[in-house]
Amino acid sequence: MEKMKLGKLKEIDIRDVWAHEQYDFSKWLSSEENIQELGDVLNLSLVDVETEKFVGSYRCDILCRDEITGKVVLIENQLEQTNHDHLGKILTYASGLDASVVVWVVASARDEHASAIEWLNKHTDDSISFFLIEIHAYTIGDSEPAPQFKIIEQPNDFVKTVKRIAQDHELSETERYRLEFWTQFNDVLEQRGKPFNKKKATTDHWYSIAIGSSECHISIDLVNKEHKIRVGLWISDHKERYDFIYQYKDEIGAEMGTKLYWNRLDNKKASMICTYIQGLDFGAQDNYPRLMNEAIDLVIKMRDVFKKYVQAEL
Secondary structure (H helix, E strand, O other): OOOOOOOEEEEEEEEHHOOEEEEEEEHOOOOHHHHHHHHHHOOEEEEEEEEEEOOOOOEEEEEEEEEEOEEEEEEEEEEOOHHHHHHHHHHHHHHOOOEEEEEEEEOOHHHHHHHHHHHHHOOOOOOOOOEHHHHEEEEEOOOOOOEEEEEEOOOHHHHHHHHHHHHHHHOHHHHHHHHHHHHHHHHHHHHHOOOOOOOOOOOOEEEEOOOOOHHHHHHHHEEEOOOOOEEEEEOOOOOHHHHHHHHHHHHHHHHHOOOOEEOOOOOOEEEEEEEEOOOOOOOOOOHHHHHHHHHHHHHHHHHHHHHHHHHHOO
C-alpha cells in the first residue's frame, strides 16, 4: 500500500500576510466572512461592522455589535507584541464607546498583559467581557497562508454568572437546575463542533440563536412545569413578517418534518412558530444528552429552513 504523503505545517510571519495593521489587517478582518469567523471564536454573531470609529481624538479599529444581545463589541488590533500603550487604549476606547465586549487581537501576548486581561475579567461583573486573542498564519508547502485565531484569555462566564447571582440573591432550586442544564448543553454543543454560536450559561429559561436577521431569532426554552423543551422562531414586533412566512406554512412544515405550532399572538408584539421536545425533568437528568442533541438538531433544521423567509424582502 502506497504511503500517503503529508505536508508540513509551517508558521509564517503575519507581517508577510498583512503588511499594514490598518489598511491590510483591519480591512481583512472587517469583511463579512472573516468577522464571522472571529465571531465563531467569541461565540457571538457580529453585525453592523464599522471601522476607524472615532473616540475623542482617537480611532478604534473595529466596532460592531452582537446580533442576539445587542451588546457593543470593540475590536482593537495590534500586529506586534502587546504593550502598555495598547492596553490603555482599549480601556479608553471601551469607556468612550460604552463597549460591553472588548477584543484585543495581537501577534504575540506578553505574560503581564495576559494577566491584566485575566484580572479584568475576574474583577468585573458579567456586563463586560475581555478577550485577548493571538492571530497566527500557517502554510503547508506552497499553499496560501491560512489564518488562525488563538484565545489567550477570555471570561469564565460560569464563574461570572454565579458571582452576579450571588451578589443579587441566592440561587433558587429552579435557577440552579437551569444553570446546570445550559452548562451541560454548552458542553454538548462544543462536542458537536459548535454548529451555532455558544452562549454563556445563565439561570434564564431561554437560549437564543441568531438567524441572520435583527427581526428574528431562534430560542430554546425550558418548560419544566410541562416537562418539555420548546424550540421556536421568534419574530420581534413585526406581524407583516409573520404573515409573509405564514403564506408558506405547508412548504415549511414539509421541510421541517415535524409538527409546528403557529402563534401570531395578536395581543403581543412578538409572534412565534415552534415545536416541542417531550421529556424534560430537572429531577431526572438521565435523558439530558438525548434532549440536548434533539434541541441542537431542531435549531440547525429550523435555521436552514427559515433563513430564506426571514431574510427575504417584503
